[in-house]
Amino acid sequence: MKNIIDVSTQKEIKFTKEDLSILIHGKEHSGASLLSVTIAATLHKAGNKLCIFTAYPMAKEEFLKQILNPEDVFYLEDEDKFNEALKFQTIIVQSGNIDLFINIISKYELMKDRVIFIKNIDTINIPIFKLVESYMLIVSGDFELNLIQQYFKKITYNTKIFLSSMSEEIIPPLEKYQAFVKSRFGEKVIFVQ
Numbered sequence: 001m002k003n004i005i006d007v008s009t010q011k012e013i014k015f016t017k018e019d020l021s022i023l024i025h026g027k028e029h030s031g032a033s034l035l036s037v038t039i040a041a042t043l044h045k046a047g048n049k050l051c052i053f054t055a056y057p058m059a060k061e062e063f064l065k066q067i068l069n070p071e072d073v074f075y076l077e078d079e080d081k082f083n084e085a086l087k088f089q090t091i092i093v094q095s096g097n098i099d100l101f102i103n104i105i106s107k108y109e110l111m112k113d114r115v116i117f118i119k120n121i122d123t124i125n126i127p128i129f130k131l132v133e134s135y136m137l138i139v140s141g142d143f144e145l146n147l148i149q150q151y152f153k154k155i156t157y158n159t160k161i162f163l164s165s166m167s168e169e170i171i172p173p174l175e176k177y178q179a180f181v182k183s184r185f186g187e188k189v190i191f192v193q
Contacts, residue, residue, distance in 0.1 A: 001038075001041060001042075001045065001066045001067070001068065002034070002038045002041070002066055002192050002193065003038075003192070003193050004035070004038060004039070004042070004190050004191075004192055004193075005190060005191055005192075005193045006185075006188050006189075006190055007178060007188070007189040007190060007191060008188065008189070013185060013188070013190060014042060014046075015039045015042050015043065015159070016043070016046065017043070017046075017048060017115070017136065018158070018184065019158050019159045019183055019184060020115060020136040020137065020138070020158060020159070021136055021137040021138070021139070021155060021156075021157050021158060021159075022039065022137065022138045022139070022157060022158070022159040022160075022161065023139055023140075023143070023152070023153075023155070023157045023159070023160045023161065024036045024039075024138065024139070024140035024141075024161045024163070024179075025140075025141070025142065025143045025144075025160075025161070025162050025163065025164060025166045025169075026140070026141075026142065026162070026163030026164050026179070027142050027144075027163070027164040028142065030163035030164050030176075030177070031163050031176070031177035031178075031179070031191075031192065032140055032141070032142075032163045032164075032179075033058070033059060033062075033119065033140070034062065034177075034192050035161065035163065035179055035190075035192050036059075036117070036119055036138060036140035037059050037062045037063050037066065037119070038066060038192050039138060040052060040063060040115075040117045040138060041063055041066035041067050043115060043138075044063075044067050044072075044073075044089065044090050045067060045068065047089070048089075048115055049089055049090065049113055049114040049115065050089070050090040050091070050114055050115045050116075050117055051090070051091045051093065051104065051105065051111060051114045051115070051116050051117070052090065052091070052092045052093065052117045052119070053093045053098075053101040053116075053117070053118050053119070054092075054095050054096075054119040054120055055095065055096050055119070055120035055123040055124070056095055056096065056120065057095040059095075059119050059120075060075070060092050060095060063092070067090075069089075072088055072089040072090060073088060073089070073090045073091075073092060074087075074088035074090070074091050074092070075092050075094070076091050076092065076093050076094060076100065076104070077094040077097070077100075078100075079100060079103050079104070082104055082107075085104075086110060091104070091114070098124060098126055098128075101128075102126070102128060102131060105128075105131050105132055105135070106131060108134060108135075111135070112134070112135070114135070114136075115135070115136045115137070115138060116132050116135040116136070116137050116138070117137075117138040117140075118132070118137070118138070118139050118140065118141075119140045119141065120140070120141050121139050121140065121141035121143070121146065121149050121152060122141040122142040122143070122145040122146040122149065123141070123146070124146070124148070124149060125146070125148060126148070127148050127149075127151075128149075129149070129151035129152060133151075133155065137155070139152050139155075142164070143166060144166060144167065153168070158183060158184065159181065159182070159183035159184070160181070160182045160183070161179050161180070161181050161182075161183075161190075162179060162180045162181075163177075163178070163179045163180075172189070174189065177191055177192070178190070178191045179191065
């Protein structure tokens, strides 16, 4: 499993449920994918229930590589298997299948105890904000690219992480794959190791 390290202290930082909801902004090739998957894997390892939606299968593969117990993960490709999937700690919705993701997150009473991790928010061209605003969230992607998903910027997040500059936020200069965090830890620069 990968670790998230504070640049100034070189000590590991563990994200927990108290850090939710989390916004992770990063342009392509900034390291936002690895960081967001590592946070999700950390939450899974701590026993939290998750529902993961990604645009591309690489994130699923990285998540499975990082966790120690992939037998607690269900890869959902068909809504008919939804009740079976609920028995698992983490549900990974078929990569890119936005219709399936919308159908299952619409079942709030059955899903409300899960952290919803949406990776690649910038690739989703259907407004989904109203469907997920009541959940604990990890939302990751390039928030400057997709105007449909601009409502996600307006949520009150306990943690905001920037691997790239964003028009409304001032961040310090970062080295490649470093991220600036505003959270209960204060303001820090972190990286994945």
